[in-house]
Amino acid sequence: MSSISDSFENVNKAFSRQSEIYDDYDSNNPTLTWMRQQVRNHVLKFLRKEDTILEINSGTGIDAEYFARQGHKIHCTDLSDGMIEQMKIKFSSGELAEKVTVQQCSFTELDKVQNKKFDFIFSNFGGLNCVDDLKKVTKFFPELLNKNGRVCLVILPPICPWEIIQLFRGKFSLAFRRFHKNGVLANVEGIKFQTYYFSANDIMKSLSNKFDLLSVSSLGLSTPIPQMDKIPKRFPKFTKVLNKIDEKISGIYPFNRMGDHIIVTAVYKGN
């Protein structure tokens, strides 16, 4: 039986339902494949050789598998029964079993990760958009990190140009959905739950002055959002040009503050 608190019950149900088709959807979506590669390239710039990783909202463990193959030890956490099940299938035996450990745990209850310190905390693809206040998660980071440990959070920000231009197609609620102060109902596999959008400033504020900012980048600014997967499938060459534009401008202000996601990386200074 799951030990997940009631506030995340629908999140658990939705992602558990999605967990069985998650890897196929991910690998067949050209934009998600490109975005995941961008995130990995970014993480590799900040990850040191022997770093141990705590991954929160790790889903089915797609990135965990990648970083374990790079030689890192990684502790994966997620709240969804289905996602945990998928990770157990992937990692409980075989060549990566020594590198990857799995624990069912909400990122609002990271005190359940006991007696462990890590060099790197990683959250990919908007898991943190499921919490209303990032401090409910980041308050645990100092206890979990070694001095000079790094944090890399990939989160959906309020400004997404591909959604805003939907205004011209009369899709008003999609165009402005990220601006709602009290969040927006997401629908994953027919199950609804509240989601919230955070700017780079919100993210840094939640980390507090115990952290120094290392980098802010956009992810998917001129590239159409992953849900518009017909565009890369019909116009692959054009999409590659948009990918290249993104790769050039992703770190430049103010472009680095907007997009489908942003990647915020910071270093823990210690107490």
Ligand SMILES: C[S@@+](CC[C@H](N)C(=O)[O-])C[C@H]1O[C@@H](n2cnc3c(N)ncnc32)[C@H](O)[C@@H]1O
């Ligand atoms: C869009 S998926 C991203 C999964 C993975 N990071 C990836 O890149 O494929 C979002 C994940 O966040 C997880 N999640 C949502 N709320 C959570 C919470 N409170 N604690 C831990 N994980 C959570 C979901 O179960 C889901 O696996």
